[in-house]
Amino acid sequence: MYELKIFVWDLNFDSHVATLHFAITVESRNQAENDKEALRNDLADLGKYLDDIGSGITDSNKNVAQLVTQLIVMNSTMEHLHAEQIKNNNTESQGKIDNIFKEERLPLNDYKPTDDVRASPRPSINRNHPRVNSTDTFALTPQDERMFNAGSLYHMGVLIERNRELGEYYMKLAAYKQHQPAIDFCKKCNIPL
Incomplete structure (x- = not known):
């Protein structure tokens, strides 16, 4: 009697496993087809996107x-x-x-200085210079001793802490202009002149 029940359970188990295997196989095939279709759609969308952005970074010959x-x-x-x-x-x-x-x-003689500073953040340094032979206007910054004021020297000192090579370059430039605070700073920081 026990053997009969075990035999029936074994048959039922085998039939249930076969049914489940068939269902899982069918579902896997359906899912694979759905995944392939989704992948095709994603690739098509990506191709359209790349075509859109590609036109901005290519010349006429791509x-x-x-x-x-x-x-x-x-x-x-x-x-x-x-x-x-x-x-x-x-x-x-x-x-x-x-x-x-x-x-x-740019030859500086081609430009005439004006007092028009408009929206310049540093009107004492940046001045608008209309070009003599055209209607173009340029903002020019003269490079002279004004660029080596205490604020810029402080900035150069901070710059040395972050990027020593670049900071040393600017400090040497200031020192070569015979700007005494820059020379003192170079000596203090052991920057060879």
């Missing part, structure tokens, strides 16, 4: 790789020239940078 390569080369060149300029403390690198970008320095 040369993204060429533009990215040029930007990487320019970036590494600029970093190398800037490091060389700081290391050697010279301005020859600026000429190399100007040659790369083929930009000429």
